[in-house]
Structures are given as structure tokens and as C-alpha cells.
Amino acid sequence: MIGMLLATFTLTAAPRLAAAGALTRAAVRLSAIALEERGLPYERCAVNLAEKPANFTQVYSKAVAFSPHPTLSRAKVPILEELGGGVPPLVESLVICEYLEDRWPASEARSAQRRAACRLFVDRYSAAMPYMPLLRAEEGSEAEAEARRALEEGMRAVDAFLCEYADGDGPFFFGESFSLAEEACAPFALRLMRVLPALRPQHDPASMLEALGLARLATWLDAVVQRPSVTSTAPPASDMVAASKLLLERMKGAAK
Ligand SMILES: N[C@@H](CCC(=O)N[C@@H](CS)C(=O)NCC(=O)O)C(=O)O
Structure with missing residues (x-):
């Protein structure tokens, strides 16, 4: 099965959103919507979730500071990476959305x-x-x-x-x-x-x-x-x- 890796993203070089060919996964779509809403350019790349490639599991491990484990921290999409300024890759769609809002607010400040x-x-x-x-x-x-x-x-x-x-x-x-x-x-x-x-x-x-x-x-x-x-x-x-x-x-x- 093809899944998605929401990956390399930066404002200074070509950003990259690694994902399946079509955005079929809700968690990944949620992150893509947040990127689109901010007009942030990004590139997508696909990852096969049935046979997760080593570079994908390595990025995930870096994000969670733990080696992927069959049950504890299975490598999942989306991942947002290459954020610049030494920011590590991010996982969890809601965390990614909140990060994007904190860094590139799409609307005015609220209480x-x-x-x-x-x-x-x-x-x-x-x-x-x-x-x-x-x-x-x-x-x-x-x-x-x-x-x-x-x-x-x-x-x-x-x-x-x-x-x-x-x-x-x-x-x-x-x-x-x-x-x-x-x-x-x-x-x-x-x-x-x-x-x-x-x-x-x-x-x-x-x-x-x-x-x-x-x-x-x-x-x-x-x-x-x-x-x-x-x-x-x-x-x-x-x-x-x-x-x-x-x-x-x-x-x-x-x-x-
Ligand atoms: N809570 C996570 C869920 C992410 C998730 O479940 N991703 C699925 C695809 S929608 C996945 O990568 N599954 C692969 C696996 O669990 O091995 C989020 O919202 O980002």
C-alpha cells in the first residue's frame, strides 16, 4: 500500500511534502490543508507504508527520538521536515498544524x-x-x-x-x-x-x-x-x- 510522508519543507529552498500520489490519508491531508491555507510552497514525495524505506523510518525516529518499534512508535505519515533553523522533523498531524499556525499565523491573534x-x-x-x-x-x-x-x-x-x-x-x-x-x-x-x-x-x-x-x-x-x-x-x-x-x-x- 502506498502511504504518505510529509517531508522536506523549507522556505529557503524547494520545500518537499512527501506523500502518496494522491492525498488519500486524512492525517496527511490535514497537514496539506494547513500548508495550502498559508500559501506555503511544498513538494510531496511518496512512501510505501507496506515496505517503509529506511530513510523514512530514520526521519521518523529522529522526530520521536526513538527507533521505530512494531507497536510503540511505528513510523507514520505525515512527517514535516527540513524546517530550517535546526528544527527537527515533526510528526502528528495536529502538532504539525499547530506548529504551522504558531510559525506562520493564518489569522489574527486570539485570546x-x-x-x-x-x-x-x-x-x-x-x-x-x-x-x-x-x-x-x-x-x-x-x-x-x-x-x-x-x-x-x-x-x-x-x-x-x-x-x-x-x-x-x-x-x-x-x-x-x-x-x-x-x-x-x-x-x-x-x-x-x-x-x-x-x-x-x-x-x-x-x-x-x-x-x-x-x-x-x-x-x-x-x-x-x-x-x-x-x-x-x-x-x-x-x-x-x-x-x-x-x-x-x-x-x-x-x-x-
Ligand atoms: N495520530 C497520527 C496518525 C497518523 C497515521 O495513523 N498515519 C497512518 C496513515 S493515515 C500511517 O502512517 N500508518 C502507518 C502505520 O501505522 O504503520 C496523526 O494524526 O498524524
Whole structure:
């Protein structure tokens, strides 16, 4: 399987983002979105995750200051390296996003409380919007009904968080500014909005949000999935759907 290494990056020489041919991995896409949002030039290079090359595992080891171990510190993409000024390579997509924001702020300075709310949103979003259980459940089963209830509950929670802590005008968490809140959630939001309705039209998230009256979340999701940095780093929707289908079949096979 081809994976991605988000690698050599510098503003003084040609930056390099090492990745799979297409940005199929959400964690890597998240970092690519953050680079695109800042207009930072970068180059991508691919790494085979099934047979990780030595230069990849070495860079990862340097980043975590530990030799890759089968369970403890398996070398993962993305990696951001060649940051200049003696900065070691960086791993973990959220760490990379925060680093980029600290070093090349994409928006105006905000209070500690506002930044904390933004980080809490990222944490809440990934935990609250589960759609894989809905895709994995047999159609018409009690498990499917339960998964639908869980997604609806999550949608209500995320909408309530936006209403309470995000800028009222929207569409993003900080109004017109596309921030870490969006960078970190965008790949998952895109999958929710493209894959779920394609595979289970009866669970179309846009219709669910409308029926539940969750306008703030609907506005946020709409704006996120249309953002150029999100669409330009994403594979075509048909590829995302096909990849999810394959994954579901594998999961089904493994469960037998
Ligand atoms: N928490 C990490 C997760 C990164 C991750 O799971 N990367 C996967 C691809 S999406 C990977 O490189 N897997 C290879 C492996 O675990 O051997 C992040 O957000 O950067």
C-alpha cells in the first residue's frame, strides 16, 4: 500500500511534502490543508507504508527520538521536515498544524480562551461525529438505528458547541477565518458529507441536519467542504467512496 510522508519543507529552498500520489490519508491531508491555507510552497514525495524505506523510518525516529518499534512508535505519515533553523522533523498531524499556525499565523491573534475553545472544538468534533458505525451496520437493523441516533446526538452536540463558542456570523469557527478548527476536521467532514450519502442515501447528513434544525453546523460543514484548500487536496469523491467500500468489505471479512 502506498502511504504518505510529509517531508522536506523549507522556505529557503524547494520545500518537499512527501506523500502518496494522491492525498488519500486524512492525517496527511490535514497537514496539506494547513500548508495550502498559508500559501506555503511544498513538494510531496511518496512512501510505501507496506515496505517503509529506511530513510523514512530514520526521519521518523529522529522526530520521536526513538527507533521505530512494531507497536510503540511505528513510523507514520505525515512527517514535516527540513524546517530550517535546526528544527527537527515533526510528526502528528495536529502538532504539525499547530506548529504551522504558531510559525506562520493564518489569522489574527486570539485570546487564550478563544484558542482553547477552538482546540476543544477539534477534540469534540472527532469524538462526536461517528459515521463508520452507520456504514458498518446492516441496513434495517437495530444496530443501524442505534448508530443513526448516535450520529444525530453528536450533530446536536457539535451544533450546540458552535452556537455557544463560535462566532455567530460564521461560517467558520472564527467567522470568516478558516482556522485550526477547520484544518483539523476538514478531511473527516468531507468524508461524512461525500461518502455517507453515496453509500447510504437514507442517512444523507445534509437532510439530517435540516430535519434536526441544526443550521449552524450545516453552514459550517457546507463552507468547510467547499474550501479550495480542502477540495484541492482531496481525492475525487468517487475514489473516496470506493476506498470506503473496500475498507468496509475488509472489515466485514475480518469479522467473519
Ligand atoms: N495520530 C497520527 C496518525 C497518523 C497515521 O495513523 N498515519 C497512518 C496513515 S493515515 C500511517 O502512517 N500508518 C502507518 C502505520 O501505522 O504503520 C496523526 O494524526 O498524524
